[in-house]
Amino acid sequence: DTEVTQTPKHLVMGMTNKKSLKCEQHMGHRAMYWYKQKAKKPPELMFVYSYEKLSINESVPSRFSPECPNSSLLNLHLHALQPEDSALYLCASSQGQTYQPQHFGDGTRLSIL
Amino acid sequence: DAKTTQPTSMDCAEGRAANLPCNHSTISGNEYVYWYRQIHSQGPQYIIHGLKNNETNEMASLIITEDRKSSTLILPHATLRDTAVYYCIVRAREGTSYDKVIFGPGTSLSVIP
Numbered sequence: 001d002t003e004v005t006q007t008p009k010h011l012v013m014g015m016t017n018k019k020s021l022k023c024e025q026h027m028g029h030r031a032m033y034w035y036k037q038k039a040k041k042p043p044e045l046m047f048v049y050s051y052e053k054l055s056i057n058e059s060v061p062s063r064f065s066p067e068c069p070n071s072s073l074l075n076l077h078l079h080a081l082q083p084e085d086s087a088l089y090l091c092a093s094s095q096g097q098t099y100q101p102q103h104f105g106d107g108t109r110l111s112i113l
Numbered sequence: 114d115a116k117t118t119q120p121t122s123m124d125c126a127e128g129r130a131a132n133l134p135c136n137h138s139t140i141s142g143n144e145y146v147y148w149y150r151q152i153h154s155q156g157p158q159y160i161i162h163g164l165k166n167n168e169t170n171e172m173a174s175l176i177i178t179e180d181r182k183s184s185t186l187i188l189p190h191a192t193l194r195d196t197a198v199y200y201c202i203v204r205a206r207e208g209t210s211y212d213k214v215i216f217g218p219g220t221s222l223s224v225i226p
Binding site for chain 2: 004030031033041042043044045048049050051055056090092094096097099100101102103104105106107
């Protein structure tokens with residue numbers, strides 16, 4: 001069992017759909033992260049939130065829109081995705097200081113039709 | 114952050130020690146060595162980290178050479194559940210409230226019965 005919970009575990013959507021991925025942690029962590037992972041590749045950082053403010057956007061296309069409503073929740077809003085966006089999307093959190101290890105969820109496997 | 118190099122894949126017999134090497138010859142004095150692993154269909158899991166002294170926890174031991182140019186992660190008694198991709202990451206202190214981790218390709222460890 002992981003302490004970072006991601007929902008849904010699987011998502012299939014069409015290119016015109018709008019959907020959201022959700023991530024939740026109750027460890028009091030103040031930094032939260034979104035990663036994208038393609039098959040047989042390492043995770044790639046997308047966004048970092050620190051104290052509920054967006055700190056890093058790794059040049060992610062605007063069809064991905066992150067949101068951090070409070071310190072425990074992180075959302076990733078999806079709109080007009082492309083087939084190449086099919087991947088495992090991982091959420092992570094850390095205590096909010098450099099060097100503190102990240103805790104990962106098990107991800108949402110997204111398929112774009 | 115310093116670049117790391119790891120073997121692409123390794124095998125280890127069940128019950129034997131698994132020794133996973135990592136080269137980080139350009140590491141700076143304030144950079145830590147971190148290890149994560151990713152079991153199939155799960156998110157990455159933090160294992161251990163160290164600066165210059167050897168470290169041990171309930172999961173593994175980390176041996177860092179005196180010149181800090183390389184390190185070895187040791188799983189003392191490998192089990193089938195240790196089959197995973199192992200990532201060696203070097204992280205610099207940035208004075209930030211988050212941890213920007215860049216994953217390399219890692220080592221795919223297969224534990225053989």
